[in-house]
Amino acid sequence: MNCSVCGKDAVIDIPYMNKRLCQVHFLDHFESVFMKEVRQQIKFDSGGGTVSVALSGGKDSSVTLYILHSILSVRRKVKVKAFTVDEGISGYRDKSIQTAGELCRSLGVEHTVISYSEVFGTTMDSEVTRLRGKTPCAVCGPMRRQLINMAAQTQGSDYVALGLNMDDVAQSVLMNVSRGDMERISRMAPHSHSVNGLVRRVIPLRRLSEREVVTYALLKNIKYDHSWCPYYAQAQRNLFRKIVSEIEEKYPGSKLAMIRLQEDIAGRYTNPGDLSLGTCRNCGRPSSGQLCSVCMISGENDDGNQ
Ligand SMILES: [Zn+2]
Numbered sequence: 001m002n003c004s005v006c007g008k009d010a011v012i013d014i015p016y017m018n019k020r021l022c023q024v025h026f027l028d029h030f031e032s033v034f035m036k037e038v039r040q041q042i043k044f045d046s047g048g049g050t051v052s053v054a055l056s057g058g059k060d061s062s063v064t065l066y067i068l069h070s071i072l073s074v075r076r077k078v079k080v081k082a083f084t085v086d087e088g089i090s091g092y093r094d095k096s097i098q099t100a101g102e103l104c105r106s107l108g109v110e111h112t113v114i115s116y117s118e119v120f121g122t123t124m125d126s127e128v129t130r131l132r133g134k135t136p137c138a139v140c141g142p143m144r145r146q147l148i149n150m151a152a153q154t155q156g157s158d159y160v161a162l163g164l165n166m167d168d169v170a171q172s173v174l175m176n177v178s179r180g181d182m183e184r185i186s187r188m189a190p191h192s193h194s195v196n197g198l199v200r201r202v203i204p205l206r207r208l209s210e211r212e213v214v215t216y217a218l219l220k221n222i223k224y225d226h227s228w229c230p231y232y233a234q235a236q237r238n239l240f241r242k243i244v245s246e247i248e249e250k251y252p253g254s255k256l257a258m259i260r261l262q263e264d265i266a267g268r269y270t271n272p273g274d275l276s277l278g279t280c281r282n283c284g285r286p287s288s289g290q291l292c293s294v295c296m297i298s299g300e301n302d303d304g305n306q
C-alpha cells in the first residue's frame with residue numbers, strides 16, 4: 001500500500017478521501033483538518049482568551065489537548081487548560097484521571113478534577129443501582145454536561161473543547177434524526193455564541209474519524225487510557241455506532257455528510273433568540289425547559305446531546 005501523495009509506504013487507508021497516506025502526509029492531513037476546524041470554531045474577541053479541554057484521559061480528548069496546546073500555547077494571549085469529570089466509577093475513572101493528569105504535567109497544562117460526589121452528592125456506581133428503567137448513559141449524560149460547563153466557567157474559559165470525533169458526531173446526528181429532534185440537532189456543538197451561562201462547546205476533531213485519531217495518537221506516542229466505561233454496554237448509542245459504521249463502509253463519506261447536515265441545520269437557526277435558555281426552577285442552572293435534564297426524572301432516552 002503506497003502513499004497517494006508521494007508513493008512511500010502508507011500507514012493508513014482513508015476510504016472517504018479515496019487516499020492512502022504515509023506517516024508524513026497523514027500527520028500533515030490530520031493537523032491541517034484540525035487547524036481548519038479551530039480557525040472556524042474558535043474566535044477570540046480581543047485576539048486572546050482561554051480554552052478548557054474536557055479531558056477524560058481517552059484517545060480523543062488527549063489528542064485534542066495535545067494539538068490545541070501545541071498550536072495555541074505559542075500565542076501569548078491564549079491559555080489552554082484542562083479538567084476531568086469524575087463520575088465515580090471505580091476501576092475505570094480513577095485510572096484515567098491519573099493518565100489525564102500525567103499528560104497535563106508533561107505538557108505543563110493546568111489540570112483540575114470535578115466530581116459528581118462533590119457537586120451532586122452521588123456517584124455513577126450508586127446511581128446504577130437505582131436506574132428505574134433508564135440506561136446509565138441517560139442518567140450520566142446530563143450530569144456530565146453540567147459539570148463540564150461548571151468546570152470551564154471555574155477555569156474562566158471562553159470555550160470548552162470536547163474530544164468528539166467524526167464517528168461520535170455522526171452517531172449523535174442519526175440518534176436525533178431517529179427521534180425527529182431537529183431542535184436538538186441545531187443545538188449540537190460547535191457553538192458560535194454563548195447563551196446565558198453556557199460556555200461555548202467546540203469539537204475540533206469532528207471531521208477526523210476514530211481510526212484517524214487512534215493512528216495519530218500512536219504515531220505521536222500520546223499515552224491514553226484504553227479502557228471503556230463498564231456501563232457502556234447498555235448504551236443506546238451502541239446500536240447507532242454499528243449502523244453508522246455499516247453505512248460508512250458501504251458508502252464512504254456518509255459520516256462527513258451527516259456532519260454537513262448538522263452544520264446546515266444549525267446554520268438555519270441563526271437568531272440567537274432561537275437558542276436562548278432559561279434557568280431550571282429547581283437548581284437554577286441553565287436549562288431549555290422549566291427543569292434541567294438532571295432534575296427531570298422522566299428522560300428515558302440515552303442522550304443524543306453532546
Ligand atoms: Zn506520502
Ligand SMILES: [Zn+2]
Nearest residue numbers: 280283292295
Ligand atoms: Zn436543575
